[in-house]
Amino acid sequence: MKATIKEFLRLEAAGGILLIAAAVLAMLLANSPFFGYYDLLLGVPVEVRVGDLIIAKPLVLWINDGLMAVFFFLVGLELKREVLEGELSRVSNVILPFCGAIGGVVVPVLIYMYFNHDDPAAMSGWAIPSATDIAFSLGLLSLFSNRVPVGLKIFLVSVAIFDDIAAIVIIAIFYSGELSQASMLTAAACLVVLTIMNRRGVSDISPYLWVGLIMWVAVLKSGVHATLAGVALAAFIPMQSSTEPSRSPLRELESDLHHIVAFAILPIFAFVNAGVSVTNMEFIDLLHPVPLGIALGLFLGKQIGIFGTCWLAIKLGFAKLPAGASWGSLYGVAILCGVGFTMSMFIGSLAFESKGTDMNLLYDDRVGTIVGSVLSAGMAYLVLHLTLPKNGRKNGKVSN
Numbered sequence: 001m002k003a004t005i006k007e008f009l010r011l012e013a014a015g016g017i018l019l020i021a022a023a024v025l026a027m028l029l030a031n032s033p034f035f036g037y038y039d040l041l042l043g044v045p046v047e048v049r050v051g052d053l054i055i056a057k058p059l060v061l062w063i064n065d066g067l068m069a070v071f072f073f074l075v076g077l078e079l080k081r082e083v084l085e086g087e088l089s090r091v092s093n094v095i096l097p098f099c100g101a102i103g104g105v106v107v108p109v110l111i112y113m114y115f116n117h118d119d120p121a122a123m124s125g126w127a128i129p130s131a132t133d134i135a136f137s138l139g140l141l142s143l144f145s146n147r148v149p150v151g152l153k154i155f156l157v158s159v160a161i162f163d164d165i166a167a168i169v170i171i172a173i174f175y176s177g178e179l180s181q182a183s184m185l186t187a188a189a190c191l192v193v194l195t196i197m198n199r200r201g202v203s204d205i206s207p208y209l210w211v212g213l214i215m216w217v218a219v220l221k222s223g224v225h226a227t228l229a230g231v232a233l234a235a236f237i238p239m240q241s242s243t244e245p246s247r248s249p250l251r252e253l254e255s256d257l258h259h260i261v262a263f264a265i266l267p268i269f270a271f272v273n274a275g276v277s278v279t280n281m282e283f284i285d286l287l288h289p290v291p292l293g294i295a296l297g298l299f300l301g302k303q304i305g306i307f308g309t310c311w312l313a314i315k316l317g318f319a320k321l322p323a324g325a326s327w328g329s330l331y332g333v334a335i336l337c338g339v340g341f342t343m344s345m346f347i348g349s350l351a352f353e354s355k356g357t358d359m360n361l362l363y364d365d366r367v368g369t370i371v372g373s374v375l376s377a378g379m380a381y382l383v384l385h386l387t388l389p390k391n392g393r394k395n396g397k398v399s400n
Helices: 002-030 035-042 059-085 091-116 134-147 150-174 181-199 205-222 227-234 249-273 283-287 289-315 327-336 341-353 359-387
Strands: 045-050 053-058
Touching (some): 002 035, 002 341, 035 059, 045 059, 053 205, 059 150, 059 249, 059 341, 134 150, 134 327, 150 327, 150 341, 181 205, 205 249, 289 359, 327 359
Antiparallel strands (some): 045 053
């Protein structure tokens, strides 16, 4: 179990560093003479046709609807494993990050609503500051090497998992369009097939993936956001092989996808979504309700919500500090959860771009997300530098 956790953290941290590089490259291109080429790349039309079935989207939406479905598939696999046999399988390990995640979703949303409650179009983005980017956060936390107690890293990962669950629920309920009955019936039929395969002990992954692909197309055409197909598919991947008890199809698939997601999918997503031109931007632009609500929601809302609910849960005796952590380092991680980068931009694209609202709102979303994430990262680094143990030890615990 410890080896699995360390491998997960290592991959996520390395992927986070690559994610940062991809985002910086996108920003440089968007503010250079090559911006036109960058914009043309995102708008390249890509079409897949099978008989009368046509899926035609610009490249950026293939990435946001297609590649991100693979990301959510991995999230679903991680969630299933954690619930069945990981850190989330023990109630005592769940209480603190669960409380933190609730505060970390509710308070940022309230802050955003405070600034945008009188603008119906802007209110579509109410969920943007509720997200935490686990890859970015762990990438930044890795800068402190073995000064970080494993318990604190696990707390961060657990909060992010609950954040992802909240994002899945929010997308399913609030960011789906008008439903197509035929497509929904096709998706439901796929779920029935997946259930039968799982109950009959099918351990080969290929049939699940083929049915999952059909389900993704059906969900894409149904009006429900296509990334949810990835989460649904993950629930049916068997934890153990029926013919080889020592083999875990879920763990094997999770291990394979980690590299693809961390080193390809998330950096590509960051590259196509982080290219915000700031050449003509003035400080007053940051004070528009949408970027201000997002930036303050991520920077202030996350730290207040997560640290506040965790403090209350610990003081009331429902939970205790993560092993090896201090109040100061817990506060630093709460601030770090304000780095919402990838997930905030993804929800922003659903809120504004996909619904055909004013494109200025999408620009404001990007600006607010970047500012809030950068402020959170900078302050978190300062707080963690001051509060983490200097020699990599705390209460006899060593993080590596």
